[in-house]
Amino acid sequence: MNEKALSFGGVLTVGLMLFALFLGAGNMIFPPFLGQQAGDHVWTGIIGFLITGVGLPLMGVIAIAKSGGDLQTLANRVHPVFGLIFTIIMYLAIGPFFGIPRTGTVAYEIGIIPFLPEDAAKYGVSLLIYSVIFFALTAWLAMNPSKLVDRIGKVLTPSLLIILTVLVVKSIATPMGSFGEPNPAYQEGPLFKGFIEGYLTMDTIAALVFGIVVINAIKDRGITNKSSLTRITIIAGLIAAAGLALVYLSLSYIGATSTDSIGALPNGGAILSAAADYLFGSLGAVILGLAITFACITTSVGLVSACAQYFSKIIPVSYGKLVIILSAFSMLIANIGLTQLIAVSLPVLITIYPLAIVLIVLSFMHNWFNGYSMVYVFALVATGLISLIDGLKTAGVDVSAVTDSLNFLPFYAEGIGWLLPAAAGAVIGFVIANLAGASKRIIEA
Numbered sequence: 329m330n331e332k333a334l335s336f337g338g339v340l341t342v343g344l345m346l347f348a349l350f351l352g353a354g355n356m357i358f359p360p361f362l363g364q365q366a367g368d369h370v371w372t373g374i375i376g377f378l379i380t381g382v383g384l385p386l387m388g389v390i391a392i393a394k395s396g397g398d399l400q401t402l403a404n405r406v407h408p409v410f411g412l413i414f415t416i417i418m419y420l421a422i423g424p425f426f427g428i429p430r431t432g433t434v435a436y437e438i439g440i441i442p443f444l445p446e447d448a449a450k451y452g453v454s455l456l457i458y459s460v461i462f463f464a465l466t467a468w469l470a471m472n473p474s475k476l477v478d479r480i481g482k483v484l485t486p487s488l489l490i491i492l493t494v495l496v497v498k499s500i501a502t503p504m505g506s507f508g509e510p511n512p513a514y515q516e517g518p519l520f521k522g523f524i525e526g527y528l529t530m531d532t533i534a535a536l537v538f539g540i541v542v543i544n545a546i547k548d549r550g551i552t553n554k555s556s557l558t559r560i561t562i563i564a565g566l567i568a569a570a571g572l573a574l575v576y577l578s579l580s581y582i583g584a585t586s587t588d589s590i591g592a593l594p595n596g597g598a599i600l601s602a603a604a605d606y607l608f609g610s611l612g613a614v615i616l617g618l619a620i621t622f623a624c625i626t627t628s629v630g631l632v633s634a635c636a637q638y639f640s641k642i643i644p645v646s647y648g649k650l651v652i653i654l655s656a657f658s659m660l661i662a663n664i665g666l667t668q669l670i671a672v673s674l675p676v677l678i679t680i681y682p683l684a685i686v687l688i689v690l691s692f693m694h695n696w697f698n699g700y701s702m703v704y705v706f707a708l709v710a711t712g713l714i715s716l717i718d719g720l721k722t723a724g725v726d727v728s729a730v731t732d733s734l735n736f737l738p739f740y741a742e743g744i745g746w747l748l749p750a751a752a753g754a755v756i757g758f759v760i761a762n763l764a765g766a767s768k769r770i771i772e773a
Contacts, residue, residue: 343567352627357596363583368507373522380526385535392539393561423635429661437597439617467655505588520742679719700761710753714746
């Protein structure tokens with residue numbers, strides 16, 4: 329019996345669903361902040377941002393589809409113990425520690441703060457009340473997310489895109505100002521700075537989590553053949569990637585032209601909110617606030633659901649209880665505020681993101697090196713040593729004694745000094761694996 333094909337409309341719905349799952353907190357706040365910081369270097373900076381914010385997430389989704397499993401299946405190629413530990417860390421980072429709380433803080437920053445009195449405390453009781461409501465709604469929706477997913481792809485995402493399009497067209501037709509002077513961080517090496525800023529979206533990690541969600545959504549539509557699953561996942565990923573790229577380019581332009589009108593602001597949520605208010609008045613702020621709130625809730629529900637499904641498999645706690653626990657914990661973390669949450673999460677992301685990148689890249693080369701686990705092991709150990717030092721430095725730990733001796737590494741000053749060690753580790757692992765195999769054949773002979 330021939331398996332039924334998925335129509336273009338069905339593929340488009342899956343692609344929009346994936347786009348909506350990605351399009352949450354980080355996607356909305358970091359491009360305008362990059363734009364304001366980069367000034368007239370914005371286009372160079374955004375190219376770097378697109379590599380880590382669009383290209384790598386697309387590769388992550390495809391890697392999960394090609395592996396035929398989930399994140400742990402992919403990470404098990406290194407070692408089962410590494411697979412378990414790495415997967416738990418990824419889920420905690422994209423989940424209750426950073427990713428989920430950030431959805432609530434961004435929604436609050438854009439949807440509530442603009443309407444608070446000027447002399448009111450921006451954080452405190454108001455954030456607490458809002459976060460309780462936000463994460464209670466998240467928990468309620470996550471209990472049965474299947475119906476929400478279809479509505480996301482067909483209704484919510486197109487509506488959000490229309491609102492963003494109107495905002496961008498208005499900002500182009502009546503610019504808020506001209507591109508300003510770049511922040512010192514973007515004056516030299518804006519491409520690499522943008523590359524690192526793309527870490528903050530956490531979308532490469534999210535791709536490793538959402539990949540299985542997309543595959544299951546396709547299976548629910550009657551597609552079970554592996555090659556068909558992979559092909560449809562790639563097309564859906566391309567749809568989501570195209571949408572994300574357009575959003576990032578548009579929002580970074582808004583940020584780059586905003587300084588003259590709204591001044592320099594501490595984070596992208598504040599920039600986007602102030603820009604909407606400037607361009608459309610209070611009505612624009614209301615519409616944008618609602619759109620961003622629903623987008624953040626969508627991502628929050630997707631992350632809570634994905635985390636609860638995973639942890640219910642490895643610990644003896646039901647899915648429903650985990651939804652409540654994750655939502656409540658995320659609510660508490662959210663109350664430290666957006667700017668502080670970003671500052672706390674950056675050192676962790678600097679440490680773990682390169683590991684995710686190398687794992688994804690190696691998965692595409694898996695057949696080239698015969699799937700030797702040694703290639704994964706040596707590449708990831710070398711990557712992890714450098715990224716751990718970078719993470720400690722970002723956290724303010726004095727590691728100058730070590731970093732001074734690493735300046736010989738290409739791109740180390742730009743924050744991606746792990747590239748050469750990762751490549752060298754992969755080559756060493758391949759050589760060792762081949763020598764071990766040759767020795768074994770000699771002994772057997």
